[in-house]
Amino acid sequence: MSDLDRLRGEIERLDRALLGLIGERVRAARRAAAAKRAASMPTLDPAQEAAVIRRAATLAREAGLPEEDVRDVFWLIIGLTRRAEQEASGAVAEQR
């Protein structure tokens, strides 16, 4: 096995780990949606989303990663998990 093959294997392992984590985050968001419903809170919490982005940007800076790109990634993940939350709360997701 060449060095490149080994590195590609390592990248695939990391991709699988990332997907596992995204799945975990979606499941956690569904549980959060249930908790919000129980507390009669709206599904979307704009201030909380902004806090998540701020935290991600700070961590990106500390890790020496490009901050703007990391913010993009987290807006994407937040959008993805919000959809899951809305579906969990019986959203109107169908087409008319």
Added chain:
Amino acid sequence: MIIVMRAGASLPQIDGVREHVERFGVRSHVARDGFRTIIACLGESDALTESSVATLPAVESVTRWRTPYRLASRQLASHGATTVVRIGDGAGASVGGPALAVIAGPCSVEGREMLLETARGVGRAGAGALRGGAFKPRTSPYAFQGLGLDALRWLAEVRRETGLPVVTEALDPRQVELVAEHVDVLQVGARNMQNFPLLAEVGRIRRPVLLKRGLSATVTELLLAAEYVLARGNPDVILCERGIRTFESATRNTLDIAAIPVLRGETHLPVIVDPSHAGGRADLVAPLAYAAIAAGADGLIVEVHPRPATALSDGDQSLSLAGFRELMRGLAPFATAAGRTLASPPVGREAAA
């Protein structure tokens, strides 16, 4: 290029087609239309030929785009299917569903108490969401420009107190994250419809976007503006017809009623109408609203002020709370005739009070 897969195409077959086009540097986007899977190819490559795709397993047909917009195109959904954009938790807070979405509130947020009074009033009357301007794009630099961050904070407080989702305008890409921290839906105003950095930014943060048609923009230009948001990965775009500038001076703008069925034919995105800016006069709001719903609009965005005579902006076209209640009562038969429902109040927690 649009690739329609045969009904029952397997996931590996769909993945195979996507990998084929992506090898040519063309992005693929999958839309589901009932039992059909449609693969939209975004971008062009001379090397990617229709015949090379048509012979792949489970491909039913390959057609060319007939419009310059792609993700906004009706070609990605069957006739009559509308994308539902969810802006909050109640039935009246989904735009494009069976219930009409009515968004109401003051042109400008003038203070916390007036905002709360308006929100409670419109919520009780059946509005599904609250509008309120924090940053105002005024024609004159000497006109009231909005209360900015204070207004955003009051919008967030009133949102918490009433449960109504909130719509407000972002004027500048640098404001987008700040606005998103406080409200549910980001509005791109008519004057900013072709502010491409702003469109890209609201596409990036993936909150529902209310995109108003520019004063002199064609339907195609409106849909291409929507495409900027969609292309950044944000699928939740609501279009808004708010009147266009014509030679007629009896009204502030001319409501382009025909744009509603034209858009319905051109796009799967939901369409709402702003009868307040279209007519520019409070007495025109109800007839224009009824016409919009009869023509097939998915909802309305209406300016309401507890005391229109003292409003800091757009008082002439603002309904009073009583006027808004009357509008909602009058709307019911038009909704029924159009095959739609009106979400019955209460929508928010406080609206039940």
